[in-house]
Amino acid sequence: MIEIKDLTVRFGGVTPLDKMTVNFADGTNGLIGPNGAGKTTFFNVLSGFVRPAQGTVTAFGDNLLGMAHYRRSRWGLRRTFQTEQAIEELTVYDNVLMVLEHSPKDSRGNRDEDVLGAINFVGLSANPHARVGTLGAGDRRLVEIARAVVGSPRVVLLDEPAAGLPDEETERMSSVIQKIPQEIGALTILVDHDMSLVSACCAKTAVLDFGKLIAAGDTADVLRNDQVKQAYLGAEEVAA
């Protein structure tokens, strides 16, 4: 479980996160909200790229904010990026290995098994020795997911993993994400604008709007919530 308490981020006069307090339970959690709601800022706080003005983040009893950013990955925190960041110069295999070898779970004897296991897990059919620069967008996204699940992570943050993908590839992505909690055993937080993807993958969902948490709970209930509809559609449409 991840407990977020009073998390506040300020950039000058802007407050992208305003006293966010929420718990994320084991399994897959959705995190939604309109553009600029603070979702990626929240991920950046967890990854250590943004230092919060106040608040605490406790993940499985450990104080995440006290760790240097590169150590968080070693602790077991993984993430993907809104603009996919698979390393083009490296092969698929080396992309995944690169993450594994910086994690404490790296036992040299089982490297092939762990790396290829992660590649198989995401169902990537491309040759593991192909350079990522030669792959299509959907496959690159899967490489990023493979990097996020290798070496028994504890928390996986997915930042719009299906952004820009055609429907059938989104389906494929959805089935991969749904397998993460049982097969990888990691607490997963999914940020996406695609509500069908969020509904399919997440039992629980939290909603941010202008940096404030406006709803959290069962995904179906949250999506029916008037305040959430209002945040997404604007007050007038909901009233009409």
Next chain:
Amino acid sequence: MSAAGATTTRSAPRRLRLPRLDAGERVRAVVILALLLFVLFGLPPLLSGYWISTSTQVAYYSLVALGLGILMGRTGLVSLGQIALLALGAWVAARLFFATGLPFPLVLLGAGLITMVLGVLIGLPALRLSGLYLALITLMLAGAITVALTATNFPNGGGGFLGHVETDRGAADVRRPLIAHGDTAFFRYTVVVVAVMFLIALVHVRAKPGRAWAAIRQSESAALAAGVNVTLYKMWAFALASFLTGVAGGLLAADSGQLFITSFPTSDSITLLAVVLMGGIYSLWGAVVAGILMKLLPAMLNNWGVAADWLTIVFGAGVLQVILTAPRGIAYQFPRDMARLGRLIYGLVGRARGTPVRERAG
């Protein structure tokens, strides 16, 4: 449960197994070994003394280019101070030679290691910078090193820490190793040392540091998110590049005997950047091509009685061409174009021999 245990799920059609060194790599290793043997034993009898010493320079400048390739091509750190670092390496080698009288391999190693420490110290404040600012800082540091070396001169057997004595009062040479005293022997010695250094670089690039560098070059955030200690690996890149450059400086010191700061103009660092870009910044072969462009081309022009200054213009046009049409450089473009040419010739020959060319209608 680990990802490895997940291979039995429906999305896992087959288990993949990887051989450590595939057939292509084995062929490449054999070709490289054959090429190396040719350079060591086949080439020298064909060359006059002038070309032998030019080839020696090509070899150790390839090493300098390799250092810049690791910094810039692999890690994305632009340095315009590599020639100053080379001068520093040569200074350290000369200093060690006169002060200790150690065997030459140890002088080389010492020059590499001390230059490595100095390079990392220079790199430290630069670690927070990147791109143009890093280039600017390294260029200014290079200028500072050049000024300092102009004031102190290179050690040539004098006393004190600086070890410099005016040349008309009996300066000594940095001596080549006993087994490689003649020009040809020293050429072979240099090629072997440079080959070992390339191997060290290859091992780095193929292993954990190389993967971390590739991640840093593309995106520091992605590297951090993958658990890469970005500062450590940037320092590592500086350290390796400085080590290689320091060893090159040691070879240069023994090659020249006496050293003068005029051999290390700061503008050479910019020329180096140009030839490394042209050679191919992502490939180890690119460094060899860069060494050839940097030292063989001027020697050829001199030989033909053409001023080597023309090269500045040629290199300018070359860099433009590379950036516009072949970002991966000559080392990548040349084999690709040759393969195309081969296919074209094969196709033409096939057409001439086989199917008759149809008369064009009307």
